[in-house]
Structure formats: structure tokens, C-alpha cells
Amino acid sequence: MAGNVYGLDLGTYEIKVFDRKKDRIWRAKDVIAMKDGKYIFAIGDEAYEMFEKSPEGIEVIFPMKNGVISHFDDMQYLLGSLLGRERRSVRGAQYVIAVPTDVTEVEKKAFYDLVFHSEARAKSVRIVERGLADAIGFGMDVISTKGIFVANFGGGTTELSVLSSGGMVMNRLLKTGGEDLDNAIAALVRHNREFLIGNLTAERLRREFGVFDQSTDSALTVYGRDLMSGVPAQADVPISLVRAAVKEPLEECVRAIRSMIDRTPPTVRRSIEEQGICLTGGLANLKGLSTYLRESVGVPVMTVEEPELCAVKGLRKILSDREYYRRLTYSMLDEDYRWLR
Numbered sequence: 645m646a647g648n649v650y651g652l653d654l655g656t657y658e659i660k661v662f663d664r665k666k667d668r669i670w671r672a673k674d675v676i677a678m679k680d681g682k683y684i685f686a687i688g689d690e691a692y693e694m695f696e697k698s699p700e701g702i703e704v705i706f707p708m709k710n711g712v713i714s715h716f717d718d719m720q721y722l723l724g725s726l727l728g729r730e731r732r733s734v735r736g737a738q739y740v741i742a743v744p745t746d747v748t749e750v751e752k753k754a755f756y757d758l759v760f761h762s763e764a765r766a767k768s769v770r771i772v773e774r775g776l777a778d779a780i781g782f783g784m785d786v787i788s789t790k791g792i793f794v795a796n797f798g799g800g801t802t803e804l805s806v807l808s809s810g811g812m813v814m815n816r817l818l819k820t821g822g823e824d825l826d827n828a829i830a831a832l833v834r835h836n837r838e839f840l841i842g843n844l845t846a847e848r849l850r851r852e853f854g855v856f857d858q859s860t861d862s863a864l865t866v867y868g869r870d871l872m873s874g875v876p877a878q879a880d881v882p883i884s885l886v887r888a889a890v891k892e893p894l895e896e897c898v899r900a901i902r903s904m905i906d907r908t909p910p911t912v913r914r915s916i917e918e919q920g921i922c923l924t925g926g927l928a929n930l931k932g933l934s935t936y937l938r939e940s941v942g943v944p945v946m947t948v949e950e951p952e953l954c955a956v957k958g959l960r961k962i963l964s965d966r967e968y969y970r971r972l973t974y975s976m977l978d979e980d981y982r983w984l985r
């Protein structure tokens with residue numbers, strides 16, 4: 645592979661990039677701030693800082709929704725600008741993108757077009773199923789292991805994959821992620837306390853409280869708007885309220901994991917039950933999530949440091965291993981593309 649090669653994990657919450665030449669992984673929030681609906685005001689982490697506190701005339705846009713591209717032009721601009729910071733090496737480079745499996749052909753093609761028709765003028769664009777990249781980044785030997793279950797809890801989705809001997813056996817993309825937990829927290833606080841909080845505050849509460857700790861008496865003071873008086877105020881939000889809010893979306897994920905394990909062929913299933921579920925994605929950092937899943941699904945759960953980087957670390961390994969590259973990546977221009985899926 646001549647020239648530079650990039651591995652891209654384009655998430656709803658964050659973009660993660662592996663730059664092979666520099667052997668470096670970098671990340672940026674998948675956010676863009678527009679001024680007066682016309683001009684790009686800020687991108688990435690800087691734009692995220694403006695979310696929910698943006699001055700008049702500035703709109704903060706998340707160009708991806710539930711794991712797929714929802715604002716194509718904004719996303720293309722954002723990615724082009726982020727990669728452009730590496731100016732000299734992006735043009736004519738090769739790209740490998742980790743893409744969710746359970747999306748439509750059109751949605752998958754959008755990832756391809758995003759890079760291929762961008763200013764980066766890609767020399768080639770190849771795709772790898774994100775579940776496979778995730779498992780490799782987790783440290784699994786995807787080629788020889790009989791059964792692997794990857795549960796990626798991300799910002800806008802939960803992706804469940806059953807893998808066996810280098811292939812995808814089953815995959816399901818749930819439209820439930822960190823954002824939905826935050827919406828549920830904000831809605832319950834509003835309903836119970838007549839108090840309005842933003843999603844960033846809800847995220848802070850979620851990160852602070854987690855999901856399984858038995859303590860029930862702690863509370864966190866947050867800023868918001870009192871809906872009775874209509875003025876900005878402070879309120880104490882108890883841990884019990886946050887736990888009650890995240891219960892329903894998490895239960896939905898548990899039901900989906902159980903049903904997928906039930907449908908898994910016996911030999912693959914045995915291997916999964918022996919070694920456990922690989923828990924990846926940023927939400928895997930949530931305190932107590934692995935214990936909660938182990939108790940509710942009844943299967944061991946494995947965790948790693950920096951679970952949100954599993955897919956991009958997997959891309960790094962795929963890009964430095966010929967066998968992985970040949971077996972696991974494909975181009976949408978391949979004649980036999982359809983047979984590979």
C-alpha cells in the first residue's frame with residue numbers, strides 16, 4: 645500500500661481517525677456550528693463546546709443521526725476540514741471506513757461517497773464491518789475464534805454483532821445510545837421536578853451516577869430553568885431519578901442481546917457463553933454497565949480500557965496486517981461485492 649492510509653470510524657458522537665503514516669489515532673466530536681444558517685463557525689470539539697449555550701445566530705448541528713449520515717454536505721465539510729488539518733498527506737490517500745452492518749445499501753453507499761467524492765480525492769475507499777473492527781480492536785482473534793459477541797454501546801446507537809471464523813453471523817443496530825439515555829433523563833427531571841435541564845447536564849448526571857451502584861441517597865446539584873417561575877435556577881437531582889430514567893432504554897438493549905444469543909447457532913453460542921460478551925463503545929465507560937449486563941443477560945461480560953477506541957484500534961491492526969486487510973475489507977466497486985456480504 646503506497647501513500648498514506650487512514651482508518652475512519654465515523655460515529656454519531658465522535659469521529660476517530662487512524663493515520664498510518666504518523667501511526668497515530670486522533671478523535672474529534674462529530675459536530676459543526678453554523679452562523680446564520682450560512683457560514684461554518686466552528687467544527688469538532690470547539691463546536692461541541694457551543695452546544696446548548698450557543699450565542700444567537702449560531703446553530704449546532706450533529707451531521708450523523710443514529711449511526712448514519714443525516715446531513716451529507718455538513719458531514720463532508722466536517723470530515724474534509726478535520727482531515728485537512730493534516731494538509732500535505734490526505735490527497736490521493738487510501739481510506740478504510742468501519743461501517744455498521746445493519747444499515748441500508750443507500751446508507752452504506754453514503755459513507756463511501758462521503759470520502760470518495762470529497763476534497764480528499766481518495767485513491768481508494770474500502771469498507772470493513774464495524775463489528776469486526778471492534779472485535780479486533782478488543783484483542784480478539786476473529787479468524788480462528790468460533791464465537792464472538794460484540795456489544796458496542798455508542799452515542800447514538802447500540803450495535804450487536806455475532807462473529808464466527810472471520811465472518812458476521814448476525815448483526816443488529818438499535819437506535820438507542822447515550823443520547824437517548826440523556827433525553828430520557830432530561831424528560832424525567834422535567835416531569836418530576838418541573839425543572840428543565842439540557843442534554844449536556846443530563847450527560848453529566850449519567851456519567852456521575854452510572855447504572856449499577858447500590859447507593860441510593862446521593863444527589864447532584866445542577867443548573868437549569870425552573871418551569872414554575874420560568875427563571876434560571878439550581879436543583880438537586882437524586883441518583884434514583886437518573887437510574888429510573890435510564891432503566892427503560894437499557895432494558896431494551898438487554899432484551900435485544902438476549903434474543904440475539906437465543907438465535908445464535910449452538911457451537912457459536914457455546915463459545916460466546918464461555919468467554920463472554922465484548923463490551924465496547926463509549927457508553928461502556930458508564931459505571932456499573934458491565935455488571936448490570938452480566939446480571940441481566942446471564943453471560944460473562946468483558947471490558948477493556950478506552951472501549952470507544954476499539955473500532956479504530958481494530959482498523960489500525962487491519963491496516964498493518966495483510967491477511968486481515970485482504971480478508972476483511974472490501975470495495976463497493978468490487979464486482980462480487982454483493983456476494984461478500
Ligand SMILES: Nc1ncnc2c1ncn2[C@@H]1O[C@H](COP(=O)(O)OP(=O)(O)OP(=O)(O)O)[C@@H](O)[C@H]1O
Pocket residue numbers: 654655656657658659710711797798799800801802821822823847850851924925926927928929930931951952
Ligand atoms: N466516562 C464515560 N462515562 C459515561 N459515558 C461516557 C463516558 N465516556 C463516553 N461516554 C459516552 O459514550 C458515548 C459516545 O460513545 P462512542 O464514541 O463510542 O460513540 P460514537 O461511536 O460516536 O456513536 P455511535 O457508535 O452510536 O455512532 C457518548 O454518549 C458519551 O456520553
